[in-house]
Amino acid sequence: MVxxxxxxxxxxxxDELQKRMEDRGLTVHISQGVNYCLLGLVGETNQIDTNQxxxxxxxxxxxxxxxxxxxxxxxxxxxxxVVDVGGVKVGGGHTAxxxxxxxxxxxxxxxxxxxxxxxxxxxxxxGTFKPRTSPYSFQGLEEEGLRLLRKAGDxxxxxIVTEVMSPEDVDLVAGYTDxxxxxxxxxxxxxxxxxxxxxxxxxxxxRGMSAxxxxxxxxxxYIMSEGNIDVILCERGIxxxxxxxxxxxDISAVPSLQELTHLPVIVDPSxxxxxxxxxxxxxxxxxxxxxxxxIIEVHHQPEKAMSDGAQSLKPHKYKxxxxxxxxxxxxxxxxVVS
Ligand code: PEP
Ligand code: MN
Numbered sequence: 001m002v003x004x005x006x007x008x009x010x011x012x013x014x015d016e017l018q019k020r021m022e023d024r025g026l027t028v029h030i031s032q033g034v035n036y037c038l039l040g041l042v043g044e045t046n047q048i049d050t051n052q053x054x055x056x057x058x059x060x061x062x063x064x065x066x067x068x069x070x071x072x073x074x075x076x077x078x079x080x081x082v083v084d085v086g087g088v089k090v091g092g093g094h095t096a097x098x099x100x101x102x103x104x105x106x107x108x109x110x111x112x113x114x115x116x117x118x119x120x121x122x123x124x125x126x127g128t129f130k131p132r133t134s135p136y137s138f139q140g141l142e143e144e145g146l147r148l149l150r151k152a153g154d155x156x157x158x159x160i161v162t163e164v165m166s167p168e169d170v171d172l173v174a175g176y177t178d179x180x181x182x183x184x185x186x187x188x189x190x191x192x193x194x195x196x197x198x199x200x201x202x203x204x205x206x207r208g209m210s211a212x213x214x215x216x217x218x219x220x221x222y223i224m225s226e227g228n229i230d231v232i233l234c235e236r237g238i239x240x241x242x243x244x245x246x247x248x249x250d251i252s253a254v255p256s257l258q259e260l261t262h263l264p265v266i267v268d269p270s271x272x273x274x275x276x277x278x279x280x281x282x283x284x285x286x287x288x289x290x291x292x293x294x295i296i297e298v299h300h301q302p303e304k305a306m307s308d309g310a311q312s313l314k315p316h317k318y319k320x321x322x323x324x325x326x327x328x329x330x331x332x333x334x335x336v337v338s
Pocket of ligand 2: 271308
């Protein structure tokens with residue numbers, strides 16, 4: 001971290017600031033230029049409040065050299081992390097296809113979909129605690145849904161992933177699922193992040209619709225700092241001025257995250273676009289961008305789905321898409337330009 005003093009800063013204030021930083025256990029390197037005096041801080045600068053420093057009358061600005069996230073940073077952990085989700089590996093060259101209905105509606109529905117996709121997806125998804133925009137919309141089957149999703153996963157040999165919305169439900173949901181999903185709307189629900197950070201189950205962390213890449217990584221840091229390092233990041237579209245699609249898929253988030261972090265990165269093209277006709281092109285783009293997996297909504301009767309039918313693929317379309325995605329994935333291995 002570098003503190004840039006104002007040209008008018010009296011020597012007495014520079015000395016005082018240097019002492020304050022040294023008292024915090026940091027080493028301070030002073031560079032005196034013609035106009036500006038710089039204080040280069042070396043050590044645990046994460047605990048330094050840059051706002052407080054910038055409030056100082058003689059400080060011009062404070063520049064962070066390191067990223068504020070550590071455990072999630074590739075700088076501290078160059079090798080890619082491989083997350084094991086109930087026996088399915090994600091990351092470090094292992095690409096995982098996750099699919100299933102937006103919401104678990106009843107036993108017949110989830111069983112039908114699970115059987116239809118089991119040869120094309122490795123992980124079964126399904127919401128049982130649903131974060132709906134309207135309190136009057138279907139909110140999910142809760143524990144009964146967890147039981148049905150588990151049953152469908154076991155019957156088809158697929159691990160399962162489902163969303164948890166509140167800290168009180170973490171133990172209940174973790175008791176059924178192989179991966180806990182933190183939804184976009186909860187990406188900065190810090191008590192929830194800390195709570196799943198104390199669970200022993202991997203976490204699928206979705207990017208908030210107005211969150212920057214750094215915000216997403218800081219949320220991963222919350223989870224990891226509590227001990228749970230099995231975190232998968234998911235780009236699921238962000239809010240922009242565009243209204244034709246539900247959100248805007250930020251494809252650049254994939255290689256950007258891969259530069260910044262060792263954690264696996266997946267894409268959810270379904271919530272990104274909101275229209276089933278756009279899911280395939282976005283999924284192809286995500287694989288070409290180098291994702292570690294995809295999570296896609298599939299429903300055998302989208303016109304009767306209790307949530308997100310318009311963005312759900314029918315199983316035969318999903319199957320055909322996965323076959324194409326595997327071809328793109330294969331082709332990607334021959335590309336060398338970075
Ligand atoms: C979901 O995956 O069902 C979901 C609600 O996603 P998001 O949190 O990305 O909106
Ligand atoms: Mn959905």
